[in-house]
Amino acid sequence: MPGNSFGQFFKITTWGESHGKALGVIIDGCPAGIKLNEKDIQIELDKRKPGQSRFTTPRKEPDKIEILSGMFKGKTTGTPISMLIMNIDAISKSYSNFKDIYRPGHADLSYDEKYGIRDYRGGGRSSNRETVARVAAGAVAKKVLNSFKIKTIGFVAQIGDIKCSKFVEKYIEKNPLRISDKSKYNEMTALIDSVRKEGDSVGGVIEVRSTGVPAGLGSPVFEKIDAKLASAIMSIGGVRGFEIGTGFSIVEKKGSEVNDIILGKNGSKIKFKSNNAGGILGGITNGNTIVLRLALKPTSSISKEQESIDSLGKKKKLKVTGRHDPCLCPRAVPIAEAMVNLVLLDCIMENQLSNIKKISI
Numbered sequence: 001m002p003g004n005s006f007g008q009f010f011k012i013t014t015w016g017e018s019h020g021k022a023l024g025v026i027i028d029g030c031p032a033g034i035k036l037n038e039k040d041i042q043i044e045l046d047k048r049k050p051g052q053s054r055f056t057t058p059r060k061e062p063d064k065i066e067i068l069s070g071m072f073k074g075k076t077t078g079t080p081i082s083m084l085i086m087n088i089d090a091i092s093k094s095y096s097n098f099k100d101i102y103r104p105g106h107a108d109l110s111y112d113e114k115y116g117i118r119d120y121r122g123g124g125r126s127s128n129r130e131t132v133a134r135v136a137a138g139a140v141a142k143k144v145l146n147s148f149k150i151k152t153i154g155f156v157a158q159i160g161d162i163k164c165s166k167f168v169e170k171y172i173e174k175n176p177l178r179i180s181d182k183s184k185y186n187e188m189t190a191l192i193d194s195v196r197k198e199g200d201s202v203g204g205v206i207e208v209r210s211t212g213v214p215a216g217l218g219s220p221v222f223e224k225i226d227a228k229l230a231s232a233i234m235s236i237g238g239v240r241g242f243e244i245g246t247g248f249s250i251v252e253k254k255g256s257e258v259n260d261i262i263l264g265k266n267g268s269k270i271k272f273k274s275n276n277a278g279g280i281l282g283g284i285t286n287g288n289t290i291v292l293r294l295a296l297k298p299t300s301s302i303s304k305e306q307e308s309i310d311s312l313g314k315k316k317k318l319k320v321t322g323r324h325d326p327c328l329c330p331r332a333v334p335i336a337e338a339m340v341n342l343v344l345l346d347c348i349m350e351n352q353l354s355n356i357k358k359i360s361i
């Protein structure tokens with residue numbers, strides 16, 4: 001099953017299942033000499049880990065990172081970095097009563113159709129648990145990007161039909177929903193609580209912004225940075241939509257309203273009047289902030305009774321037991337940030353090869 005590696009230059013390969021012994025990632029291509037320790041990675045994993053609040057799955061996983069290789073005296077050596085996260089709190093018996101019944105909205109049926117064998121425990125590899133390894137790799141990429149003063153921040157911009165109307169960066173990590181607007185907190189928590197009580201779930205939108213990104217990242221025509229970001233984001237389970245800058249609503253506007261006027265250039269700093277392009281033109285960054293959004297569906301595993309079929313095609317009713325996120329958004333923020341950081345670093349490394357002026361030997 002190829003498809004578990006991502007990136008060309010900063011290349012990651014993730015492995016492991018939701019209820020397997022452990023999960024992990026190998027990074028091939030990390031530059032040497034980067035100061036790195038477990039704490040740098042643990043901070044990001046703690047943002048993603050389950051059991052953070054009543055708005056996330058109650059599964060209790062410490063998600064403690066162990067770096068197995070690629071480091072010497074607190075620095076990366078340029079050799080493969082291998083990282084391990086153990087599974088501690090898997091309760092597989094919650095899944096046994098529907099092991100042959102396909103959960104509507106989940107990947108059970110499609111995995112069975114493709115492979116004819118499926119690890120039903122926690123959804124196996126189709127579980128979001130797999131993303132713990134991506135977040136670990138993203139934390140290493142983030143560390144490298146710090147030296148370029150590139151900063152990526154994600155937040156929950158919408159839950160159900162309730163939208164944030166303010167962006168207060170320091171509020172994001174102060175609330176368990178990771179929303180950017182305090183005035184919407186009570187309304188949003190009430191919505192999640194009410195769907196959870198009904199045995200249901202709710203979706204939402206995450207926005208990710210990357211500042212300090214230089215102009216010139218991304219390669220036309222098939223390695224456009226917006227194409228790479230779309231691929232990175234759409235690879236996260238539960239993502240149903242992706243947009244850059246003004247996104248889909250741009251169709252309601254006129255060209256004169258959405259063209260970002262270039263105000264001036266001072267060395268490598270380019271100033272625009274607006275940012276409808278979300279920092280990308282022609283598949284190449286233009287020096288403006290990268291702004292992208294992802295739409296996440298309501299969690300498919302719900303305890304409300306639903307109709308389905310079993311592997312023999314017999315009609316069945318099921319209530320999905322086990323521990324699930326009533327809303328995917330809060331925990332998906334660090335995952336989206338990690339995927340964006342992986343793309344940005346990969347593009348920076350690609351530029352070292354594509355622009356002879358920038359190569360230093």
Ligand SMILES: Cc1cc2nc3c(=O)[nH]c(=O)nc-3n(C[C@H](O)[C@H](O)[C@H](O)COP(=O)(O)O)c2cc1C
Nearest residue numbers: 107126127128237238239300301324325328331332
């Ligand atoms: C942070 C996060 C948490 C998730 N938690 C759950 C969950 O508890 N239960 C579930 O059924 N799906 C969960 N998902 C979604 C599934 O992984 C996803 O729906 C499944 O892999 C099928 O893929 P698709 O929805 O992209 O088609 C989660 C996704 C993310 C990003």
